[in-house]
Amino acid sequence: MKISHNVVVWGAAILITVNGFFPALWILFTALKSETELAHIPITWLPQAPTLANFISAFSEQPLLRFTLNSVIVAAGSTVIAVFAGACAAYALVRLRIPGRGLVLSTLLAVSMFPLIALMVPLFQIFRSLHLLNTYMGLILPYSVLSLPVCTLVLISFFQDIPADLENAAMIDGCSRLGALWRVVVPLSTPGILTAALLAFVNSWDEFLLALTINTRLSMRTLPVGITLYQSEYADRWPVVMAALVIAIVPVSLLIALFQDRVVGGLTQGGLKG
Amino acid sequence: MKKLLISTLLAGVASFGLTFAGAQAADITLHVFVGGNARPDLVTKLLSDFDAKNPGITSKIEVGGATSEQQSNYLNTVLSSQDDAIDVYLVDIVRTSENAAAGWSAPLNKYLGSDPKKFMSRYLAAYSNADVVDGKVIALPFFADAQFLYYRQDLLKKYGLTPPATWDEMIADGKKIEAGEKNPNLTTFSTAGAPIEGTVCTYLVPMWDAGSDLTVNGKLALDTAAAKKPFELFTQLKTEKAIPVNLAEIATDRIRTDFQAGNTVFAMLWVYAYNLFQTQQDSKVKGVVGVGTLPGFTAGKGYTCIGGWQVAVSSFSKHKAAAAKLAMFMASESSSKTLAVSGSLLPVFSTLYKDPDVVKANPWFAGALPVLLSSKARPVTPRYGEVSEALRTNMNAYLAGTKTADAALADMKAKLQPVFGQ
Amino acid sequence: MALSELERSERRLGYLLLLPAVLLLATIVVYPVFDLVRTSFYQLNLTTGLLHPRFTGLANYARAFADHQLLESALATILLTVISVPSALVTGLALALLADQVKGARWFVRLALLMPWMLPLVFVGLVFHWFFDYRLGIVNDILVRMGLSALQWLSSPALAFIGISLAIIWKTSAFVAMILLAGLQSIPKYLYEAAEIDGAGTLTKFRYITLPMLRPSILVALIFRTITSIQTFDIPYAMTNGGPGNSTETLAMFVRKTSIDFLDFGYGSALATLMFIGSMLATSVYLKHVQRDAPEG
Numbered sequence: 003m004k005i006s007h008n009v010v011v012w013g014a015a016i017l018i019t020v021n022g023f024f025p026a027l028w029i030l031f032t033a034l035k036s037e038t039e040l041a042h043i044p045i046t047w048l049p050q051a052p053t054l055a056n057f058i059s060a061f062s063e064q065p066l067l068r069f070t071l072n073s074v075i076v077a078a079g080s081t082v083i084a085v086f087a088g089a090c091a092a093y094a095l096v097r098l099r100i101p102g103r104g105l106v107l108s109t110l111l112a113v114s115m116f117p118l119i120a121l122m123v124p125l126f127q128i129f130r131s132l133h134l135l136n137t138y139m140g141l142i143l144p145y146s147v148l149s150l151p152v153c154t155l156v157l158i159s160f161f162q163d164i165p166a167d168l169e170n171a172a173m174i175d176g177c178s179r180l181g182a183l184w185r186v187v188v189p190l191s192t193p194g195i196l197t198a199a200l201l202a203f204v205n206s207w208d209e210f211l212l213a214l215t216i217n218t219r220l221s222m223r224t225l226p227v228g229i230t231l232y233q234s235e236y237a238d239r240w241p242v243v244m245a246a247l248v249i250a251i252v253p254v255s256l257l258i259a260l261f262q263d264r265v266v267g268g269l270t271q272g273g274l275k276g
Numbered sequence: 277m278k279k280l281l282i283s284t285l286l287a288g289v290a291s292f293g294l295t296f297a298g299a300q301a302a303d304i305t306l307h308v309f310v311g312g313n314a315r316p317d318l319v320t321k322l323l324s325d326f327d328a329k330n331p332g333i334t335s336k337i338e339v340g341g342a343t344s345e346q347q348s349n350y351l352n353t354v355l356s357s358q359d360d361a362i363d364v365y366l367v368d369i370v371r372t373s374e375n376a377a378a379g380w381s382a383p384l385n386k387y388l389g390s391d392p393k394k395f396m397s398r399y400l401a402a403y404s405n406a407d408v409v410d411g412k413v414i415a416l417p418f419f420a421d422a423q424f425l426y427y428r429q430d431l432l433k434k435y436g437l438t439p440p441a442t443w444d445e446m447i448a449d450g451k452k453i454e455a456g457e458k459n460p461n462l463t464t465f466s467t468a469g470a471p472i473e474g475t476v477c478t479y480l481v482p483m484w485d486a487g488s489d490l491t492v493n494g495k496l497a498l499d500t501a502a503a504k505k506p507f508e509l510f511t512q513l514k515t516e517k518a519i520p521v522n523l524a525e526i527a528t529d530r531i532r533t534d535f536q537a538g539n540t541v542f543a544m545l546w547v548y549a550y551n552l553f554q555t556q557q558d559s560k561v562k563g564v565v566g567v568g569t570l571p572g573f574t575a576g577k578g579y580t581c582i583g584g585w586q587v588a589v590s591s592f593s594k595h596k597a598a599a600a601k602l603a604m605f606m607a608s609e610s611s612s613k614t615l616a617v618s619g620s621l622l623p624v625f626s627t628l629y630k631d632p633d634v635v636k637a638n639p640w641f642a643g644a645l646p647v648l649l650s651s652k653a654r655p656v657t658p659r660y661g662e663v664s665e666a667l668r669t670n671m672n673a674y675l676a677g678t679k680t681a682d683a684a685l686a687d688m689k690a691k692l693q694p695v696f697g698q
Numbered sequence: 699m700a701l702s703e704l705e706r707s708e709r710r711l712g713y714l715l716l717l718p719a720v721l722l723l724a725t726i727v728v729y730p731v732f733d734l735v736r737t738s739f740y741q742l743n744l745t746t747g748l749l750h751p752r753f754t755g756l757a758n759y760a761r762a763f764a765d766h767q768l769l770e771s772a773l774a775t776i777l778l779t780v781i782s783v784p785s786a787l788v789t790g791l792a793l794a795l796l797a798d799q800v801k802g803a804r805w806f807v808r809l810a811l812l813m814p815w816m817l818p819l820v821f822v823g824l825v826f827h828w829f830f831d832y833r834l835g836i837v838n839d840i841l842v843r844m845g846l847s848a849l850q851w852l853s854s855p856a857l858a859f860i861g862i863s864l865a866i867i868w869k870t871s872a873f874v875a876m877i878l879l880a881g882l883q884s885i886p887k888y889l890y891e892a893a894e895i896d897g898a899g900t901l902t903k904f905r906y907i908t909l910p911m912l913r914p915s916i917l918v919a920l921i922f923r924t925i926t927s928i929q930t931f932d933i934p935y936a937m938t939n940g941g942p943g944n945s946t947e948t949l950a951m952f953v954r955k956t957s958i959d960f961l962d963f964g965y966g967s968a969l970a971t972l973m974f975i976g977s978m979l980a981t982s983v984y985l986k987h988v989q990r991d992a993p994e995g
Contacts, residue, residue, distance in 0.1 A: 025817070086718060093715055098708045098711060100709060110719065112974075115929075115974050116727075121731065146722055194884070201877070207818060226818040226819075226820050226821070255812050
């Protein structure tokens, strides 16, 4: 029994690792190859003559660290707003007696169904008149809206699981409604809040089309747009793009994974057993 | 109290000074939009030259996405919002007419002196034709481009061959070389086949070569034998195994990397590749690349697609006169020379092909002029976007084997008829 | 009906809490959506020299219903959704269950789970394009090493669909796994302990505890996977650019092409509005479940 459980665990770890890291490893190997080695037939798996030239190009040709910083600022900013607004809305929808709840929820979801590409011209016009072009706010605001529906929905499903009795008990102990929300509901739904935060973060991290149009100044470009600047019709430059991906994506992913492990792991274990 | 008074006074003086200085320095600021693929480094240099010669005007570069599509995504949003954030912009030659029809590019006639026609006649004919619509000058030529036949001089020499003048000759040469080289990765010929802009030329070049065009006297001409010629040519190339089996997946720069790795004998490719072949550190074809006119169905009749970038002035610019001045500077002979000498970009003036500095920097340019003179423009229409889509997707589907030639032609016709009004 | 003082103050607080969300939507979304729908009733095509919109009523919609390219791109989108949403759900659930089992080196497993998701969509498309390349891709390399023949993944409609679906599933199953993993962790452990005392096996526990408890999370994941799947753009754009021909062109690609490449804003807006209505219909089924789940409060 014990052994078979260990086998499952190890199998699980290996499967997840291969699924997650194989493309990442392939990106790394490609980043270490020269363009001609990449065109070699049959293909080489491991770089035959590893070179760091692509990493140097990735750093020197474009302000890669600046792109990364911009992406992190924009993603973090929109995450804070989306999670805050989403948590407030979710709580109002789950606990407080608001008429037309279904309608509010549907409207919220409908927002995420409009194809962004079709909203680009009017959005651009608004942002121009608000002087938000080439600012962090110019991306933080629309990204918050982009993530608001998913955050709200995730948090609704978490808030529902928290027994209303716990809150009522806190309120009998002298807490106000908001006090109960802050002291009881928020700590109990930490995994939900952090999941919502992660979803919002990656939503912003991913976005390409808006970023291409709203922030055109080189120093304000975000990562997905910034990395495509190494390429053009006349330059596939796979190895350099891959090198840029390695430099930009790996540290941020690592930080998030560590954060998740320490913070989320700690909180869930402390929170739900009590 | 005294302190407060003094500091207020000081602040007042300072702000006065600032507004004064500001009023003097910020006469006119021009914003210039340049794609990441149009050598922003050289454009920056041109702009600072311009600023130095024109006190009171400051020009600022804005570098856009690196592909034509990313740029039109952006330009489209900005210009359809009638935004004055851009004064001067670079535009792909196939999009100049569309821009003019949308009312985005300002006609430049009144800035070009007493005789705009004469002004434009200084440029290579293909460009002065494409940039003048209904007598209005809608853009000025910045640098030229065209599809060349690239070939492996070393291999041709080794087998005692000369650059092929006809497609049949090219196939035969390829066979001879492949038989001798015994390299299973070597392909005779490569060109664009993926559903991208370059594939439009893959269709049009053989059609021109067969003596027709997409429209004849303004009418769609897809019922002709010439309209079928491109399909027949590629079927022949396919059965003779002269093209990669996955041609339908091949996009522009892939042609370059394959040739650079020594896997292609002949390639139909834009100008940019030449320098990369010679300078890329691990290029396998350094010093053995030849360029010339594309083969034809009969000798001496090869055509090619013209490309290149144009400078346009935005209709929404608040400083059109200054913007036009800058556009004329960017499209001047001296700028064209700068681009040729330090960027190996093809000049838009025929005289520059004999300029000693240009020839010294790019000895192979001498052979480029005849290719440019053999080039034709893709259909000039405001609805070029739709024309391009109809041609590239159907050519691609034919190359992928998902449509027959007749089906591809029928679908092209269905999409193009509304465009050309029949 | 008179409300008690408590009810009234609760409702006030409720509105107050909705305020941030409403403000966000009002500033960013209301005008663009209004503009989009209005434009869809106008003829506004910048390439025809018609620079001022002309009201045409439902003409754009009539044109859409006769447009076989809309039908084709809608079918391609539906096909991708039908393949990739359930597959991503199953894969994501499996990944989440597996990750939940692993206790040691958890940060490493988390990282593995995160990697596909942290790679922006555009680059997932580019990397998978490279994987499926005919001559230089790893997939064909493996096929050839196994003694099979290389396949033209990106220029055959069926294979291109498979390749695109795999890329989407790889990327989005991480999203599903993240949502479900959080759901798994909030299932109280005493439920399993109680079931074990009753002698329940692994499958029984999964069937009667895990699945029902995960239901809300699964719904959330499904709703968002469906919505984003209907808007699929970056991955097929980077992998095939719609080819061969138009066979892998999705609705979002078609809308973009109509508005941006053809400058036909009127028709493009009508297409976008139709796309919106389509996704409303597709997700209304889920929404019913969400509303049913919400406890009456």
